[in-house]
Amino acid sequence: MTAPADPQLYLDQVMSRLTGPGAPFEIAEEEVLGTTMPVMKTRGHAVGELVRDSLRWGDRDYLVTTTRRISFTEHHAQVAALATALRERYGIRKGDRVAILAANSPEWVSVYFATQALGAIAVGLNGWWVPREVDYALRHSTPSIVVADAKRAQTLAAVGTDIPILTIEEDIARLTTEFAGAELPREDVDEDDPSTILYTSGTSGRPKGALHSHRNLMAVVDYHRFSDALGAAFTGREYDPSRPSPLRYLLTSPLFHIASLHNLVVPRLATGGAVVINEGSFDVDTVLGLIERERVTNWGAVPTMAARLLEHPDVDKYDLSSLTAFALASAPSSVAFKERLKARFTFARDALVDSYGLTECSTAIAVAAGPELEHFPGTLGRPIITVSLEIRDEFDEWLPDGEEGQVCVRSPFVMLGYWNDDAATEAAIAPGRWLRTGDYGVVEDGRLRLTGRRSDLILRGGENVYPTEIEQCLDEHPAVSECAVIGSPHPDLGQEVCAVVVLREGADVTEDELQAFAKERLSYFKVPSRWRITRDHLPRNATGKMMRREISV
Incomplete structure (x- = not known):
């Protein structure tokens, strides 16, 4: 098909080809937790399935650090060993919580997928928490075990918990060796069973555990598959889901955030793309060295990281020509800041993407790409596929375009609720599974623009x-x-x-x-x-x- 001169018209045509009846990403109306909404008709139902299916990518890179390179085959073997060890040695079963308190590492990822293979619930704890905060989260989520790195094990010692602790450096390494060669466990999991708890700060003063289902995670996977197909259509590449993705993604945000867990390591296990992990604190030279060495193609950065790039005096000594997609996420950034990025970096001129999302929604709510950012400054774009968005007043009534109100969304990405907090869940999720985001904005010509963040929030x-x-x-x-x-x-x-x-x-x-x-x-x-x-x-x-x-x- 010849691309029309109007990019929006071409986008509509591509969307129709990808999501229409009989298409690979066909959208259908189905009931989700008592409410009818658009979902992908052909979809997976359990995160553990991704581990089993990832063997088709074989010896290609899955996880890469400055010192290690782990293939899909090796990762599968590690997950199988750890899942078996957790089941046989520690009695972890479906629905049990397994908390992870550690810095970014391949082991963090392997432990996460091991819990998913067992139908257990992974609890991602903030690695920057102090003992008091960790103690609260442990009492709130009541995990059966905690997996921690050596540094955070000291934090746990200060907490004085009775929960069994497995250290990444010793116990996880030992169990991976001891149970090497084990078969990957299989558990009967419904797509609306709980999968993951990630903590998000709350206006009540205590962190709240956003409880995500297998449906939520698998819907994110399908969204990224769809995005890959959409990107291929706009760049003239052939999209073939049976072939591994050639894209290589840089991971710089913590794995206890949806940006890195839900939207990077999970979908790339499904698509065969590589995840290049920055371990330790953010260092510009280390990150730029990884981009150059590993030929990174995609990077989602928080604005603070991008600001440090702008200030770094030696950026030009690195070959960043492989970087073709650059996204800003996790915090809003000004139009002037985006212009500075585009003026300084070639990769930001056409590839810059801005988005709006929150932990409770598992992934982005709306996304704005280069042309939109140029022609509609300040926009966060249109809602992504299967997301319904409304602006509502204080009485939960819909407001027309141009009127300011609370941003409310409904989609298969929206969390089940807050773990062990019925009152907070009821306050956040309105009848019909509409999530009240607590953010305020307006919709103009279908595009979202925020006018205020959640009450009193500091970013x-x-x-x-x-x-x-x-x-x-x-x-x-x-x-x-x-x-x-x-x-x-x-x-x-x-x-x-x-x-x-x-x-x-x-x-x-x-x-x-x-x-x-x-x-x-x-x-x-x-x-x-x-x-x-x-x-x-x-x-x-x-x-x-x-x-x-x-x-x-």
Whole structure:
């Protein structure tokens, strides 16, 4: 087919070929948890199936680090060994929770898929949490075992948990060897059975466990397969799902985020693409060296990483010509920032993609590619395939285009709910399985534009920081009468965390003392970097609610 001059018309034609009756990604209306919605007609039903099917990719690279290269065959063998060990040695069965508290590594991925093969529920714990936060999550998710790297095992020791702990460096390595050659276990799993819990900060001050089903994960896989086919159509490549993908993806975000887990390591197991893992903290030279050495084609970065690229003086010494897709995710970025990227980097001029999503939705809600970003500055694009999006008022009523309201979405990507929190689930998911995102925006010509993030949310370097959690922590200090935590613009992180602390009568405390107090109880990215200590009360309205917009540091 000759591509029409109108890109939107061509997109519509390609979409019809890919999703129409009898097409490889045919969309049909089916009932999901009591509600009818669009789904992929031909789809997988369990994440464990992906491990079994991945053997067809053989000795091709699946996971690559600076020092290791693991093929699909080797990964399959490791998952089979670990799943068997977890079942035979530790009694892990369908529905049991297996928590993972570790930095990015191939073992993190293998343990995750081992839980899926058993029908167990993987619990991705934030590797930056301090003991108090880890203790809460363990008590909340009640895992049967915890898999941790050596550094986080020390955190667990400080928690003093009775839950069995397996270390990646010793126990996982030993079990992989001991059970080598085992058959991959098979478990009867329904697509709406729970698969994964990932924690997301909550406005109530405690992290909430977003519970994702096998349907959610497999729908994400199908979305990425569809995206690969769509990309092939626009670049003149032949798309053949029986052949391994030639694309190579860079993983720089933590595996306890949907960006890296749901949208990278899981779908690439299905498509045969390679995942190049950056281990340890983000270092520009290390990452650029990986892109050059491994001929990385796709990279989804948080804006903070992209900002550090802009500031790095020696970017030009690296060969980045392989990079043909570059996405910004996890935090909003300004139009001016995107223009700086396009002016500085060739790979960002035509390949830059911006998106909007959240943990509760498993993947993107809306995506905007290069031409849209150029012609409609500030847009986050149109909803992705099978996503229904509405702007609603405070009464959950639909609002027409151009009117601002809460962004609500329904799709097979939307989580089952929050683990062990019926009240939060009921507040988040409206009748008809509509997820209230808590974000505000408008739809203009089918494209979404956000006008405000979730109430009071601070976005620091791609991490969500909710003030309530930090305020509740600081309120525990004996010198603090009340406090307010707000975000302030930061040139590198996007926002920094700032605190205004009102002292109790007769009490005194220094910034250093407050910072040390918070550091013992909160992850480093939640600890305020700027402080104002005062004896003046915080501004409140007639009902006693704090007026954050009138507060400054």
